[in-house]
Amino acid sequence: MSTRHTVVETDLGPITLVATGAAVTGLYFRHHVRRPAVETFGVESPTDPVLVEAADQLRDYLAGHRLIFDLPLSARGDDFQRAVWAIVAAIPRGETSTYGRIAEQLGDRALAQRVGQAVGANPLCVFVPCHRVVGADGSLTGYAGGLPRKRALLDLEAPAPVSAGRLF
Numbered sequence: 001m002s003t004r005h006t007v008v009e010t011d012l013g014p015i016t017l018v019a020t021g022a023a024v025t026g027l028y029f030r031h032h033v034r035r036p037a038v039e040t041f042g043v044e045s046p047t048d049p050v051l052v053e054a055a056d057q058l059r060d061y062l063a064g065h066r067l068i069f070d071l072p073l074s075a076r077g078d079d080f081q082r083a084v085w086a087i088v089a090a091i092p093r094g095e096t097s098t099y100g101r102i103a104e105q106l107g108d109r110a111l112a113q114r115v116g117q118a119v120g121a122n123p124l125c126v127f128v129p130c131h132r133v134v135g136a137d138g139s140l141t142g143y144a145g146g147l148p149r150k151r152a153l154l155d156l157e158a159p160a161p162v163s164a165g166r167l168f
Contacts, residue, residue: 003042006051010062012149015126016041017058019050023074026123027058029145034121058126064156067093075123084118091132094159098136120144126153 003025005018018026018041028035045051053071060066075085087105091097099119103111122130125144131153135141143150 003040004045004048004051005041006044006046006048006055008055008058010059012062012145012152015058017051017054018042019048019054020074022050023072024050024054024124024127025074025076027054027126028123029125029149031146032125033142033144035144036123054127061126062156069127071127073124073127075128077118077121077123080114081118081121084115085122085124085128088119088122088130088133089128091129093129093157096132096134096138096154098134099141100136102133116142129153132157 003018003020005016005026008015008017012029014030016026016028016030017024018028020042026036026041050072057066057069057071061069075082077085083106084102087102088097099112099115100109102115102119103109106115119130119133120142122128122144125131131143131145131150133141140147140150140154
């Protein structure tokens with residue numbers, strides 16, 4: 001399976017999308033915490049169909065025209081990380097969860113710190129919406145793309161006020 005990548009210009013800055021085989025395997029910001037070495041991204045392939053579709057869906061999402069992603073995703077991680085990422089992927093748009101709640105879903109609230117580590121290691125941020133995980137008090141906590149990006153993504157997803165749909 002060949003690994004390839006492309007860089008997409010967005011309002012959040014340049015984003016590198018990585019694919020291996022028929023699946024998207026990475027989404028990284030320029031100054032991403034835990035960003036793998038560029039050499040692991042494979043060849044640059046801006047016309048690759050998987051990457052073109054991922055870039056189109058990402059642009060539509062960031063423009064507010066797409067609510068969910070419909071992409072083949074494949075994140076490399078251990079069993080615990082994949083379990084956390086599956087829970088994170090199920091957090092609905094416009095909602096948040098906490099590390100503690102995710103730990104409880106895994107059966108042990110004491111796992112909250114490990115949950116935080118797994119969330120931070122998510123190689124598919126935005127596609128697997130780890131920006132929707134906040135501190136127990138609702139505060140914004142670490143985000144691999146930086147807290148300003150986390151805030152921008154949460155603001156993008158915030159439900160419109162009920163009054164926005166009223167005529168009077």
